[in-house]
Amino acid sequence: MAQAYHPSRVNSPSNQLANFDGLSGEGQLKVEDIQEAYVEQKDRLVNAIDATQGILREIRTFNKNEWIIRYPQYKEAFEAVSPVSASRRKSLRRSLSFADDPATETEVVVRKKLQRSVTVSPISENTEEEETDEDASSDFNVLRLDLKLGPNSTVTSLVSQLEKSSIANLLDERIGASLNHVDKLRLRVEDTSSKVLVTGDLNAGKSTFVNALLRREVMPVDQQPCTTAFCEVHDAAENQGVEEVHVISQSVSYDANDESTFTRAPLSELEGIVGENENTERILKLYLADTRTPSESLLNNGVVDISLIDAPGLNRDSLKTTALFARQEEIDVVVFVVSAENHFTLSAREFLANASKEKAYLFIVVNKFEQIKNKEKCRRLVLEQIKQLSPRTHESADDLVHFVDSAAALQPYAPNPSFDDLESALRSFVLVKRSKSKLHPVSTYLNNLLGDIELLAGANSIVATTELEQAKESLAQIKPVLERMKNGRESLEEGLETLEEEGANGASSRSKVTLAQALERVGQGKLGVNDPSVSFPSYPGILGVWDYARDVRKALLASLDFAVHLAEDEARITTSAGVDRIKDLGEKYLPAGVERNRRVFMPEAMFSTIRKANKGSTKGRRSSAVVAGGIYGLGIGLAQQSELLETTFFDLFDVHHQVWLHLSDGQPDKTNKDDDESSAPTALGLASVGVGALTMVGGQAVGAKGFIEGIIRVTDLFGNETVRKWAAPVLGAVTIGMTAYLILELPNSIPKTVGRRVRTSVLHLHGEDDLSFVDAHALRISRETRKVLRLASWDLKGRFNGAMEERGKEVHVKEEIAKKATRAMEWFGELCRKSEEIRVSARLGIDV
Numbered sequence: 109m110a111q112a113y114h115p116s117r118v119n120s121p122s123n124q125l126a127n128f129d130g131l132s133g134e135g136q137l138k139v140e141d142i143q144e145a146y147v148e149q150k151d152r153l154v155n156a157i158d159a160t161q162g163i164l165r166e167i168r169t170f171n172k173n174e175w176i177i178r179y180p181q182y183k184e185a186f187e188a189v190s191p192v193s194a195s196r197r198k199s200l201r202r203s204l205s206f207a208d209d210p211a212t213e214t215e216v217v218v219r220k221k222l223q224r225s226v227t228v229s230p231i232s233e234n235t236e237e238e239e240t241d242e243d244a245s246s247d248f249n250v251l252r253l254d255l256k257l258g259p260n261s262t263v264t265s266l267v268s269q270l271e272k273s274s275i276a277n278l279l280d281e282r283i284g285a286s287l288n289h290v291d292k293l294r295l296r297v298e299d300t301s302s303k304v305l306v307t308g309d310l311n312a313g314k315s316t317f318v319n320a321l322l323r324r325e326v327m328p329v330d331q332q333p334c335t336t337a338f339c340e341v342h343d344a345a346e347n348q349g350v351e352e353v354h355v356i357s358q359s360v361s362y363d364a365n366d367e368s369t370f371t372r373a374p375l376s377e378l379e380g381i382v383g384e385n386e387n388t389e390r391i392l393k394l395y396l397a398d399t400r401t402p403s404e405s406l407l408n409n410g411v412v413d414i415s416l417i418d419a420p421g422l423n424r425d426s427l428k429t430t431a432l433f434a435r436q437e438e439i440d441v442v443v444f445v446v447s448a449e450n451h452f453t454l455s456a457r458e459f460l461a462n463a464s465k466e467k468a469y470l471f472i473v474v475n476k477f478e479q480i481k482n483k484e485k486c487r488r489l490v491l492e493q494i495k496q497l498s499p500r501t502h503e504s505a506d507d508l509v510h511f512v513d514s515a516a517a518l519q520p521y522a523p524n525p526s527f528d529d530l531e532s533a534l535r536s537f538v539l540v541k542r543s544k545s546k547l548h549p550v551s552t553y554l555n556n557l558l559g560d561i562e563l564l565a566g567a568n569s570i571v572a573t574t575e576l577e578q579a580k581e582s583l584a585q586i587k588p589v590l591e592r593m594k595n596g597r598e599s600l601e602e603g604l605e606t607l608e609e610e611g612a613n614g615a616s617s618r619s620k621v622t623l624a625q626a627l628e629r630v631g632q633g634k635l636g637v638n639d640p641s642v643s644f645p646s647y648p649g650i651l652g653v654w655d656y657a658r659d660v661r662k663a664l665l666a667s668l669d670f671a672v673h674l675a676e677d678e679a680r681i682t683t684s685a686g687v688d689r690i691k692d693l694g695e696k697y698l699p700a701g702v703e704r705n706r707r708v709f710m711p712e713a714m715f716s717t718i719r720k721a722n723k724g725s726t727k728g729r730r731s732s733a734v735v736a737g738g739i740y741g742l743g744i745g746l747a748q749q750s751e752l753l754e755t756t757f758f759d760l761f762d763v764h765h766q767v768w769l770h771l772s773d774g775q776p777d778k779t780n781k782d783d784d785e786s787s788a789p790t791a792l793g794l795a796s797v798g799v800g801a802l803t804m805v806g807g808q809a810v811g812a813k814g815f816i817e818g819i820i821r822v823t824d825l826f827g828n829e830t831v832r833k834w835a836a837p838v839l840g841a842v843t844i845g846m847t848a849y850l851i852l853e854l855p856n857s858i859p860k861t862v863g864r865r866v867r868t869s870v871l872h873l874h875g876e877d878d879l880s881f882v883d884a885h886a887l888r889i890s891r892e893t894r895k896v897l898r899l900a901s902w903d904l905k906g907r908f909n910g911a912m913e914e915r916g917k918e919v920h921v922k923e924e925i926a927k928k929a930t931r932a933m934e935w936f937g938e939l940c941r942k943s944e945e946i947r948v949s950a951r952l953g954i955d956v
């Protein structure tokens with residue numbers, strides 16, 4: 109069978125239908141070419157659908173797991189430029205903002221690549237030189253989010269309620285909806301069934317025409333005019349190869365797999381069924397096995413499963429029903445059969461006028477043409493009528509209007525080229541229409557969807573680039589700081605340790621010097637320190653000697669207190685200097701922007717705490733008082749301690765000291781100088797106490813030294829006669845003289861005696877850790893100094909480590925952002941590439 113599609117139009121300049129649908133090329137086109145073109149386009153679309161679904165799913169996953177996709181909004185960026193360049197720029201430049209951040213706008217360029225395909229990139233220096241594209245679309249078609257709440261609400265007002273992620277969720281939902289829609293589109297593209305409605309005037313030969321197409325006399329001809337059944341002819345392959353009739357029960361939707369929706373009948377009963385169902389608009393499904401090859405068969409053509417619907421002849425009653433039927437979306441093609449003898453009746457005109465509104469192109473079969481004598485006149489008249497009824501059909505009349513004799517086509521072995529032409533044209537028309545009705549909307553949708561994906565990718569690429577740049581900028585600032593901190597950490601710690609050590613040691617050694625000097629002076633009967641607040645009492649005379657000794661003791665103790673106070677003051681100065689140096693270290697090592705220690709060091713607050721007595725110490729109370737610097741207002745409060753203030757006889761006459769002086773040739777024994785008199789109550793000592801007591805009883809205070817010296821000399825003289833004679837008066841005179849001497853010496857000797865004793869007492873006060881007065885205080889002061897310095901250095905270390913940690917975290921965060929942004933840039937770039945690839949391979953926007 110010849111398959112030439114347009115043999116008469118090999119050189120035809122216009123082939124509007126074919127041109128319109130992109131299925132026609134230069135020269136003669138065979139129906140196979142159209143079939144092939146259709147199949148190719150269908151396959152390309154199915155692949156494009158699968159690939160698009162793939163990238164939509166990837167977007168959702170990426171949006172969910174890796175990058176919150178930002179939803180861009182574009183508006184034209186108007187600039188005060190010359191009118192020419194303004195018109196150029198208007199379509200090029202867009203102001204890009206994001207739904208979650210409408211205040212921040214970036215100027216971008218929207219470039220057209222393929223039809224309806226745009227890319228977005230930031231403004232560059234060369235932008236001005238680029239070609240203008242007035243049609244460049246820069247808004248979303250498919251993935252548009254309706255972010256407006258009402259007529260007066262703007263995106264801005266809504267955004268306050270929408271987080272970035274909420275918009276990303278909305279976008280995700282939109283993508284989800286789009287995925288579902290693409291699923292439906294896939295089914296639509298893959299659905300190979302196509303319905304051809306055959307209708308026309310009563311008795312025009314519709315059934316004969318359908319039989320001719322089937323090359324079988326299946327449809328009953330010469331039925332009563334009131335036959336109202338719609339006979340839908342399908343390939344038997346759709347019914348497991350069984351030829352039969354399915355009589356569809358009224359008011360149910362037919363399902364071939366659901367027996368309850370139809371009644372089966374053999375083909376032989378078709379005529380009877382059609383006859384029975386007069387006046388009822390029934391639908392009958394006919395399954396026929398077409399034995400012809402796919403290239404010959406219309407029903408089983410290997411490309412689409414065409415089903416033919418033999419509609420009732422048009423009359424007043426059936427007109428409306430048939431018109432409604434023809435309007436159905438699933439009807440791809442309406443074939444109108446008109447008898448060449450009768451032309452178009454009123455009903456036919458009415459139907460065609462309506463149908464041409466729905467379907468711009470109609471396939472018209474002018475039947476029984478062989479019977480017409482003046483064929484040219486008939487052809488002319490019919491075409492004129494068609495021109496009136498369906499102008500578009502008339503324009504493509506060569507393809508769409510066929511003058512045939514259907515009855516003759518049923519004759520076996522009789523060549524019928526005009527019917528063959530019709531058949532080829534009808535098949536091509538079905539395919540072209542199908543391409544237009546099924547493939548074109550899918551192609552448009554995919555193209556728009558991919559365009560949206562590219563817009564989204566372009567905008568998000570800009571966001572990622574900006575984020576990457578910002579992160580890099582921050583990293584360039586923070587990383588060196590962190591590096592410096594890491595490198596400086598050790599030397600800072602060393603510096604702090606040294607400062608602490610130096611401070612504590614310095615305070616200790618200074619205190620030792622100060623206190624040792626003071627104690628030495630006190631031992632010599634002088635005030636430990638010279639200060640106007642501590643004065644030496646004046647000697648009140650022999651009668652006030654007791655009080656004098658007490659006052660001297662008190663003054664010396666107070667001067668020692670003052671010395672401790674001085675040592676503490678010195679330590680305060682040392683500590684202050686140490687704290688300042690710690691601050692300097694802070695300035696050196698802490699990076700800018702880190703809060704410095706705001707606490708002010710108060711030296712006066714040092715040494716103000718009372719240390720609790722050591723547990724188990726028998727001298728608990730005493731040691732508590734010793735270290736209670738400041739408790740009495742002066743250092744350690746020695747001058748207020750009753751046991752130290754206690755004045756004894758030995759403050760007046762230090763017999764013990766005198767004995768030692770004498771026995772060691774007037775040199776006090778240095779090794780035993782710290783000995784307490786109470787710890788060595790010698791016999792001599794006791795004797796001297798007795799003599800002392802005697803002299804006191806006699807109303808005179810006699811110095812032990814003088815007294816003992818006297819006794820020694822007196823005993824030396826007793827062996828001499830003359831001496832014995834003069835002994836009594838001499839002894840009396842000596843005693844008187846010595847007594848006078850001692851009394852006169854008291855103002856000088858008391859301070860020394862008291863000083864010595866005070867020094868000894870004080871030295872023994874500090875039993876803690878068996879340390880001396882000086883060492884105990886030096887230790888206490890250095891501890892306090894160390895404590896303060898340590899606190900300051902801990903604070904600095906804390907700040908330093910905190911700042912380092914913070915910067916470390918910041919670096920980590922920025923690095924993560926940079927990593928994410930880099931990945932996003934690559935990902936969106938790849939997305940654009942994939943999207944473009946889909947467009948190109950599916951020829952979206954080109955083949956329509």
Ligand SMILES: Nc1nc2c(ncn2[C@@H]2O[C@H](COP(=O)(O)OP(=O)(O)OP(=O)(O)O)[C@@H](O)[C@H]2O)c(=O)[nH]1
Nearest residue numbers: 310311312313314315316329330421476513514515
């Ligand atoms: N000579 C000739 N007769 C035809 C042709 N087509 C149909 N007929 C005859 O016209 C009569 C009507 O044919 P049908 O096919 O029943 O017409 P129809 O349009 O289906 O009729 P209704 O369904 O009743 O409207 C029959 O007697 C056919 O034999 C044709 O091409 N040439």
